[in-house]
Amino acid sequence: MNIQSFALDLHEPLATAAGDIARREGFLVTLDEDDGCRGVGEACPLPGWTESYDECRDALADAVPADLDTLPPAARHGVALALLDADAREDGVPLYRHLGRDERVETVPVNATVGDAPPEPTRERVADAVREGYTCVKLKAANRPLAADVERVAAAREVAPDIEIRLDANGGWTRDTATRAFETLATFDVSYVEQPLPASDLGGFAALPNTGVGIALDEGLYEHGIDAVLDSEITHLVLKPMALGGPDIALELAGLARGAGIEPVVTTTIDGPIARAAAVHVAAAIPAVSACGLATGSLLATGEMPDPAPVTGGVAAVPQKDGNTPAVLPADYA
Ligand SMILES: O=C(O)CCC(=O)c1ccccc1C(=O)O
Numbered sequence: 001m002n003i004q005s006f007a008l009d010l011h012e013p014l015a016t017a018a019g020d021i022a023r024r025e026g027f028l029v030t031l032d033e034d035d036g037c038r039g040v041g042e043a044c045p046l047p048g049w050t051e052s053y054d055e056c057r058d059a060l061a062d063a064v065p066a067d068l069d070t071l072p073p074a075a076r077h078g079v080a081l082a083l084l085d086a087d088a089r090e091d092g093v094p095l096y097r098h099l100g101r102d103e104r105v106e107t108v109p110v111n112a113t114v115g116d117a118p119p120e121p122t123r124e125r126v127a128d129a130v131r132e133g134y135t136c137v138k139l140k141a142a143n144r145p146l147a148a149d150v151e152r153v154a155a156a157r158e159v160a161p162d163i164e165i166r167l168d169a170n171g172g173w174t175r176d177t178a179t180r181a182f183e184t185l186a187t188f189d190v191s192y193v194e195q196p197l198p199a200s201d202l203g204g205f206a207a208l209p210n211t212g213v214g215i216a217l218d219e220g221l222y223e224h225g226i227d228a229v230l231d232s233e234i235t236h237l238v239l240k241p242m243a244l245g246g247p248d249i250a251l252e253l254a255g256l257a258r259g260a261g262i263e264p265v266v267t268t269t270i271d272g273p274i275a276r277a278a279a280v281h282v283a284a285a286i287p288a289v290s291a292c293g294l295a296t297g298s299l300l301a302t303g304e305m306p307d308p309a310p311v312t313g314g315v316a317a318v319p320q321k322d323g324n325t326p327a328v329l330p331a332d333y334a
């Protein structure tokens with residue numbers, strides 16, 4: 001197994017209620033199977049969501065594929081994806097078919113990640129998203145007082161009367177603020193709020209008013225585990241393959257969510273192109289998946305590197321070559 005480090009800057013930091021994300025550093029994992037098939041995976045740790053960079057590096061340094069399940073999440077993602085990629089290449093099918101989808105899927109719908117900005121730039125970014133063909137936008141929230149967030153949502157709704165608007169509070173509201181938020185946001189037809197309450201407060205969802213605004217769980221999954229989460233008052237479950245430990249695990253949880261009447265939404269942790277492509281394959285393996293948080297490639301300065309799953313018209317193209325993506329050399333990430 002070969003491990004090669006990489007670092008990619010965001011064009012501008014993504015501000016969240018849980019801190020800014022400005023740069024992504026990780027590892028490409030390359031392994032050559034006995035049958036001659038090569039697999040490439042990516043481990044892109046994000047502290048708060050996964051192990052630290054140093055822990056990931058140390059785990060990968062001693063990793064053997066047979067011990068996959070002893071690895072922390074980002075490291076496991078890297079090795080699991082390399083194995084899945086090699087297996088899919090051996091089968092002669094794109095990764096999403098190898099994951100079990102039995103029909104061709106050309107695209108998956110994605111939300112524009114509009115982030116956190118004052119009302120005017122929010123209005124411009126949402127107007128751009130409409131022009132680019134997006135049918136769904138996601139704004140970060142809870143990084144400002146509620147009244148300021150409401151102004152941002154109002155600006156978005158004004159320029160995009162028909163678009164689906166989602167918010168992500170990243171755990172930043174109290175039950176009181178979230179209650180007021182759900183009452184006000186309903187008037188702007190916000191479809192759901194991701195992690196409106198702190199990750200620890202799973203029970204608090206039952207106390208939020210039913211105004212038609214849905215509840216998506218993200219951070220809480222890592223704190224409570226899937227069984228408790230499927231029993232909670234959520235409408236959507238955010239699945240980040242990097243934080244969950246691999247594309248295989250994310251897809252398994254998507255199936256469990258669907259079985260419980262909860263809509264899965266696949267997103268990245270703003271991963272590099274290899275892991276983002278794999279997340280697009282996971283989304284493609286879920287029949288009629290709703291818009292996913294996979295339009296994150298354009299947030300990263302990747303230079304001349306080709307985008308394996310480009311976004312146009314509000315959808316990401318699903319790679320159709322064998323495996324995850326056409327072979328990418330670690331040097332492409334430099
Ligand atoms: O869902 C999206 O549109 C982008 C992904 C995103 O918001 C995100 C990216 C990195 C870390 C955490 C999160 C999050 O969903 O909270």
Ligand SMILES: [Mg+2]
Nearest residue numbers: 168194195218
């Ligand atoms: Mg989130």
